[in-house]
Each structure stands twice: as C-alpha cells, then as structure tokens.
Amino acid sequence: MKQEHGGNGTRKYGMVIDLDLCTGCGSCMVACMAENNVPFREDETDKLKSITWMRVYKLTNGKPYPETDICYLPRPCQHCEGSHGHSPCVSVCPATATDYDSQTGIVSQIYTRCFGCRYCMAACPYHARYFNWYDPIWPEGMEKYLNPNVSPRMRGVVEKCSFCFHRYQAAKDKAYLDGQKEIEEDAYQTACTQACPAGAITFGDLDNPDHAVHKLKKQPGAFRLLERLGTNTKVYYVSSREWVRRAGDNYLKTEGPKKVV
Amino acid sequence: MFPFNFEWIWDMSHMVFMGGLWYALIILGIGMTYCIVKAAIDTAKGGDGHGHH
Amino acid sequence: MDSALIPNGVRRCSLGKFLVPLAVVGAVLLWGVYAMLLCWFKGLNQTNMNDNYGFALWIWADLAVIALGGGAFFTGFLKYLIGKDELKHIINYAVLIGFICYSSALLILAIDIGQPLRGWFIFWHANVHSMLTEVAFCLSCYFMVLTIEYIPLILENRQIDKVPFFHHLSHNMHGTMAVFAATGAFLSFFHQGSLGGVAGVLFGRPFAYREGLFIWPWTFFLFTWSAAAYGPCFTLLVTRITEAVTGKKLVKDNVVELLAKISGWMMTTYIIAKIIDTLYWANVTAPSKGFNLIDFYSNNGFYGIWILVMEIILGGIVPAAILITDKGRKSPVVRTVAFVLAVIGVSVNRWVMVLQVMAVPVMPFDQWALYYPSWQEVATTILPVAYGIILIMISYRYLPIFPQEAELNPAE
Numbered sequence: 214m215k216q217e218h219g220g221n222g223t224r225k226y227g228m229v230i231d232l233d234l235c236t237g238c239g240s241c242m243v244a245c246m247a248e249n250n251v252p253f254r255e256d257e258t259d260k261l262k263s264i265t266w267m268r269v270y271k272l273t274n275g276k277p278y279p280e281t282d283i284c285y286l287p288r289p290c291q292h293c294e295g296s297h298g299h300s301p302c303v304s305v306c307p308a309t310a311t312d313y314d315s316q317t318g319i320v321s322q323i324y325t326r327c328f329g330c331r332y333c334m335a336a337c338p339y340h341a342r343y344f345n346w347y348d349p350i351w352p353e354g355m356e357k358y359l360n361p362n363v364s365p366r367m368r369g370v371v372e373k374c375s376f377c378f379h380r381y382q383a384a385k386d387k388a389y390l391d392g393q394k395e396i397e398e399d400a401y402q403t404a405c406t407q408a409c410p411a412g413a414i415t416f417g418d419l420d421n422p423d424h425a426v427h428k429l430k431k432q433p434g435a436f437r438l439l440e441r442l443g444t445n446t447k448v449y450y451v452s453s454r455e456w457v458r459r460a461g462d463n464y465l466k467t468e469g470p471k472k473v474v
Numbered sequence: 475m476f477p478f479n480f481e482w483i484w485d486m487s488h489m490v491f492m493g494g495l496w497y498a499l500i501i502l503g504i505g506m507t508y509c510i511v512k513a514a515i516d517t518a519k520g521g522d523g524h525g526h527h
Numbered sequence: 528m529d530s531a532l533i534p535n536g537v538r539r540c541s542l543g544k545f546l547v548p549l550a551v552v553g554a555v556l557l558w559g560v561y562a563m564l565l566c567w568f569k570g571l572n573q574t575n576m577n578d579n580y581g582f583a584l585w586i587w588a589d590l591a592v593i594a595l596g597g598g599a600f601f602t603g604f605l606k607y608l609i610g611k612d613e614l615k616h617i618i619n620y621a622v623l624i625g626f627i628c629y630s631s632a633l634l635i636l637a638i639d640i641g642q643p644l645r646g647w648f649i650f651w652h653a654n655v656h657s658m659l660t661e662v663a664f665c666l667s668c669y670f671m672v673l674t675i676e677y678i679p680l681i682l683e684n685r686q687i688d689k690v691p692f693f694h695h696l697s698h699n700m701h702g703t704m705a706v707f708a709a710t711g712a713f714l715s716f717f718h719q720g721s722l723g724g725v726a727g728v729l730f731g732r733p734f735a736y737r738e739g740l741f742i743w744p745w746t747f748f749l750f751t752w753s754a755a756a757y758g759p760c761f762t763l764l765v766t767r768i769t770e771a772v773t774g775k776k777l778v779k780d781n782v783v784e785l786l787a788k789i790s791g792w793m794m795t796t797y798i799i800a801k802i803i804d805t806l807y808w809a810n811v812t813a814p815s816k817g818f819n820l821i822d823f824y825s826n827n828g829f830y831g832i833w834i835l836v837m838e839i840i841l842g843g844i845v846p847a848a849i850l851i852t853d854k855g856r857k858s859p860v861v862r863t864v865a866f867v868l869a870v871i872g873v874s875v876n877r878w879v880m881v882l883q884v885m886a887v888p889v890m891p892f893d894q895w896a897l898y899y900p901s902w903q904e905v906a907t908t909i910l911p912v913a914y915g916i917i918l919i920m921i922s923y924r925y926l927p928i929f930p931q932e933a934e935l936n937p938a939e
Contacts, residue, residue, distance in 0.1 A: 329641020369641025
C-alpha cells in the first residue's frame, strides 16, 4: 500500500451524528441507497443479506414503562483510522482491494479488485461491510434512475459506505475549475447528511476549525462506537443520555462509561 | 508479487515477505530441475533402471 | 485383472470388491461436485452464510484439514531434519494424507471466494500486511512441496517404475527429499501460523484478538504448535482406520508409539501454552476491551462454556495425558481414543477461532449471530472427505505406501 503522507490539503472527513435529534425516520438510508445504486431484492426479509451502507439501529434502555427509552442510531461505515491508517479492514485485505486514503481519511473499496474473501467483513466490528450475495437486478426501467457517477457492484464482492466519495471527486474538480485551493464545507456533503430532515447528521473535515464538525465532536456527550477497541473512527455520536453513551461501547459491570475528550 | 506491480514498495515488509516466497520457489524450482535433468542423464547413460534402492 | 499394477509381496482384494465401495464414495463425490458447481455458477447465495457470518462451515473445514494435515510436515521434519529414521515407515502415508488435506483446503478456498476467477489477485495484488496473503502464498507453495513428495510414491508403482526415466526420477527425488522437506517445514511454520494470525489480528473482534510478538499474535504460534502436535494424531488415526478396513497390520507398533509419544509431548506443551494464553486473554486482553470471559459464552443457544472445556480438557489435556504415559500409548484401544479426542480437540479449536468469532456480538446493541449450513455447504464440505477416501483407496491398492506391509503380512 502506498501511503501519501502529510502535505497541504490533507483532510480528515468525518461525521457527527446527534442521536438526540434522530427520529429514526430512515431518510438517510433511503437517500444512501438511491445515491449509491445500492442493490436490493424483491424479498428483503432476511436482513442479514440486505445491503444497507447506512443502517439505523434501534437501541433501548431495557427498562419497563414508564422509564422506557429508545434511541435510533444511524451507522454508516465508521472510516476507522486505527493507528496510522491501520484500520481493521484495510490491514487484512489480501488483495489491497480496500485502502485508507490519508488525503481524505476515507476508507475506499475497489470493487473490481475485490475477489470476495470476506475477511474484511470478519474484521469489521460494526457490520458496515456487505457482501453481494446476489447479482444486482433492478426492477425494469429503474436502470434509468441509477446514479451515473457511482458504479454498480457485481455479485461476489464486498461493498460499503464511501462517504459519497464521488461527491468529493466532483467537489474537488469544481474547486479546481473555480480556481479555489480548498473545497468549501458545503461543496462536499454526503447524501445522508443532506437527506436528514432533523439535521442530526453533520459532515465535514474534522481537522478543519472552520467546519462545524470540528467543534461538534468536542461537545459534551460526544462519543464514538467501540472506542476501546482502538478502531479510531471518524464518526462521532452525541447524546445527552448516559445510557445511550454507555451503549456505544462495552464496559465491565464495575466500570462507568469513559468520558470522551 | 512483482516489483512492477503498482502496490510494490521497496520496504522491509515486501523484502522479507516476498524474499521468503521467492526463496522457497527458487529452491523448489532448482531442486526439481536437478532431479529431472539428472534422471534424463541417468537414463541416457543406460542401465536397466533397476536395483538402485 | 489389475494384478500387474499391485505392488510386489502384498495381497489386495478382488477388483470387484474394490470397485463397489469406490463407486459408493464416488457417488458422494459427485454430489459434492454438483453442489460445488452450483456455488460457482449461481454464487454464494447457495450457502446460508450472511453478512454477519462471512466465514462459516467451509473455512472451519479448511482450517481443520490444514491442522490435521500438519502430520505431513511435522513427520517430515522429524524424519529428515531431526533424524528419527523409524518414521520412514509412516512418512509415505503422512505425505498422502497431507496431500489430500492441502489439496482439499485449496479447493475449499476456490469455492469460498465470491469471484473465483479473480482468485489470482491474492498473488498478483498481494497485500503483504494481510495474514490471508501469507496463508495463500505458503499454502500454495507447501502444496507444491507435498506434490513433489507424493510424485515419487506414484513413480514407485510396479509398472511406472519399469520406465527407466521414471525410475531414475523417483530415485533422485528420494535423494533430494531432505531439501524439499526442509522447505516444506519452513513454509508450514508460516502458513499454519498465519492461519492462527487470521483470527488473532482482528482487533475489532475481542473474542479473537490476541497480543503477540512483533507482527504475530500469540495465535500465530499456537496454531503452528497445535498443528505439529495434533497433525500426527490424525495421521495415526487414519492409519488405524486403514488397518481396520483392510484387516491388516500396516505399521509396526514401535513406529506408532514413537510418533504418538512425540505428539503427546508436543500436545502437553501446547496445551500448557494454550491455557496460559486463555487465562491472559480472559483476565487482561478481553477486560481491557470491556468484556468478561463469560460474555463470550452466554446469552445464546449454542456457545456455552462447554466448548472451552471440550477443547482444552477433553480434546487437549486428556489425549496429551494418555499419549505421554507408557501405559496409555502401548494400549491400541486407549491410544486410539486419544487420537480421536485429539482430532476433536484441534477441530473444536479451529471452529471456535472461525465460527464463534463471527457469532459473538461486539456492539452492545448487537445480537448473537447463529448460523446453520445449507445442504450445498454440507455437500461441498463432504466433497474433500470423499475425494480423500478415493485417493487413499487407489493409492493403497497400487502404490507401496506402507513399507512394512509385506513383512507384517507375509504371503502364504
């Protein structure tokens, strides 16, 4: 794997998702599927074979009425950085079909390179990676509505959320043509971010002080999923509820949830 | 696998890993070539092909 | 009818008696081939694998046969490098069993990948940091070694041996075998280990993850060690089964006892290391990720603490204790029980390191994923077994696999 280090223009794209705002409507999932030509089948009963780059989980505090509380947790690919780009999936792929882009912090998936060993899926604790068990077949006429900027995937390969990388490429091209050095915050936004009616998802460069996520990730109540594993993800969640924050990681009975700095 | 593959970089990981691979392949290749060539020479030299063991 | 092909000085059943069971096993083989073709042409939707269970029955079978086939490299290592010359009486069979195991493993891998035609990418676009790359490279190379070790056996067939070139080739290959065996041992240390590494490096899966030495997690060393310890038990068990089926003594007791003793001591040291590893993982590694040991063995319908007991005590301590004692080793029945337990033990270990890893939930709001295989998966997993039986039947009939057979079963 060739790593391009440092230099100007290095970004670290990520998300901050406010779980107190998420209503679980699923708009992000729908937008993601439409934007990224995610295939589906006539019968999607078996959710363990459904491809959902963005998946909304329903969490509950497990308490009886009237203390029952629920929380919806949208889970895209967490784009783990691990330590120095050593994310769980990238390091295990035998054919270099997935890579950590140190220019953007995005974990890529090269569909034509993947031969479907599924080792990356075994490595990912978030179930963010999906295998194409079937050939992608769209209802007649729907091919015309596919996004021309995203290649559909073939049977037998793994796919996952790309943080709408094609939008990044388009934004980069536009910035170049407009003579701008930097990509504006609103020039590159993921489909799920734009689709969320509650405004729960914020997307941007986590390292750029001018981007909203830079500040949001530092607010009280911010945490990341399974932080203790050292996956070093780029998706932050925020909740004012302690039980929600605790549900973001595993703790021994004697431990309290760690405060995220 | 080869230095002309674009993933290839001349770092320690590639040198150790691929070094081990090519080392094993070369030993197997040379070993088998030796056996086959020697068998051809032995056959050409004649003999009934029995009684060696 | 085929008496001209049968080795000198040994007796074989009639061709008819040989062909009937061959046809039965052949039918099972064809069933497996049909399932295999379904998977290749229709895709992996023929299986019951899913996005939580990306690795399933096949991969377990793959890891298990590689561990069980470890008898080939370790017996070769003992004979050619350590100089245990008595083992020459069982090395042929160890090689044959190894050849079957490794060819099966490669076949399984070819069925398992989603895009079989792209299988060569693992070599061409190799990511040298992936344990699976190391597995693929060493596995393929070691399969070449096993083929090289098996060829002289084929060449020793009575008719083939009459051809001078083949006779000389076989002779020369025997002469150079120590070099091939050494290369095989070198490759085996790495691929057995990297198979352990496959699970051990998964730092996103606290059930599998282990710390280690340099780039290798402890599972790397444990897998190599266990393959060396348990592999010979499988060789000896298959030898015992072959003896039962043929109704003949094929290998002298002193040879069996020697290999059983070495295997027993290897197993003893391995199981001590495994217990230390388990204790460290249960008390240090897993808690540091927020898990108690019991979290991995509760709240589901299958994976209970019994599996740990079965692997370590029943499949580890018990067979090791039997094989390191003179009394246990010398009793054919008791030592066979030990072989069976050892084979179960190492197979359970491989099961745990593949399937339980997939089943254990990691996110607190996630659930246990249990899975059962489809008939296509079962058939393709049985396929190598049928293939192995056929290859053993043919090899035993026509090749001098057991050098002591003629002596132990003198012709009347």
